[in-house]
Amino acid sequence: MLIALMIWVAIIVFSLTLGTFLCFRIEKHGVKRWGATGSLFRYEPKREE
């Protein structure tokens, strides 16, 4: 039981880590069209930008 739940939880943690890493890569590229906003989890550029 515990093994099955741990596999599931590990995958959830992996998903959130991978997503964060990809957002970081997008910011690093700095391409606004791809979603770079200057903030890791902000998904829309500020209007003045």
Add this chain to the structure above:
Amino acid sequence: MLYLIVLGFYMCFIVWTSIKSLKQAESMTDFTTGGHRMGLLLGIGTTTATWVSVASVMGVPGYLYSNGVSAIIGWVAGWFLATALIPLVAYKIRRPETPARTFPEYIHHRFEPFRKVSHLRTIVGTLMFIGYFLFVHLQVVGFGIVFATITGIDYQFAIFAFLIFLLFTSIGGFWSVAATDTLNTILIVVGVILGGGAVLAATGGWQNIIDTISTTTSPTIVGGEAIPEGSMITPVGTFGLGALFAIFISNSLGATVSPHWVTRMLAPKNIKVAVLQIMGSILILTAIFIPLIIMGLGAKTLIPSLPAGKTTDYIIPVIVQEYAPPLVGAMTLVALCAAAVSSANSMLLHCATSLYYDVYLNIFPKKKINEKKFNMNLRIGMFVIAIFAVVSAITPPWFLAMGFTYVYGGFGAVFFLVVVLGLYWKRMNRAGAYVSMLTGFFTYILAQVIGLTNPFLIAVSASLVGVLLVVFFTKKPPVEAYEPYFKADVSESTKQTIKDIQNKTDNNITSVNSKDTRKNA
């Protein structure tokens, strides 16, 4: 009676949102991918609702009931891993300034950019049609079980009620699907949490559930074979390690590259929204699956064996009717209907788009049609396909969750390498794409027919060998084919190539009365 009233409210809600969205004129790009401008909240709503199908809310609890916690690894963990990996597809496929509008269009551009009639696109469109038809068929089966439970009508007649839901939810195109999906997500979350709470209360708590599944030997169906004591609590269960791994790998890697997920990644306004929408969906899905696991395992405590003549797909409707308070039961059953409707409408859209836009208009590029007619033809196509799907479901051939595993395995066998290598390996070329898809398809079918343990893994391995042999002995792909997926700024010739491919179909579809009525999702 209360069940019927709640279902009636749900039906009114579907009709109202659909008629409202019909007033919004949609361009062809809007109809297929929402014009690449979907925002985060709507994105999370539609992703979650498409994700949660009858296989999740009925099939998985059914396997938890019959096989125990091993179903968490095979299906729940498998699908969550698929979801975790989808951002890797999103990260690349959204790079072009004007992204593809459908999955076959991506294949056309990446592997046959200079071909007016892309045979690869035709093959992909045809295979998608078959796969999504089977998916819709499974949703009809699930809906029929729930609708028959609520109304008392025979399953064979209950499935025809699905046509009413499909008619209304599919006619508005992508934005209609997205809007109803988001509200369906709320209904699903509320319904399964209420249902989970009711089952937990009826069983007397989590410890009682664990005690029962640790010791039970009751057969799944009355009069069936007793299950080995303790098998429901072990990670592998009665599947065996090889079979469980095959299910896990088909559900994870196969689902990652399924065309509807690739297309979903084309809808958000940029790459980051696509990634964030998946992260948000994972959190909501966790909240949905915890009560589903409680219901599936808890059912064994409440009903040790199902009556003869019922499959395990019936376990949630049966348990909810018998052990939940009427209003809670009604909400849970409506949640199951919402799961069926929200997945079926999206898959119907893929089914019709692939057949009409990617196969028919690709083969007959000279056909002229205006945008209004295009959308109307798609709607008619969807409804005709829905009728066939309903008729095909009169005699349900599969268990819901296993049906999904077979189709995901098939999609993975055919599309895994053209998606992953196409997006991450510049050298992947047209010959490699043909070999990968055809080898994957035929090996998967052969492995299934022979009855090998892991058809998906065998098919992908065979494809990989074929691709590596072919790619290095054939010409490199032209720069126009891979440049947009690897660079932020592309050459003029690449821009022109993308324009030519998209214009090719756009020339068939002339814009009439098309206006962008929504500026933002």
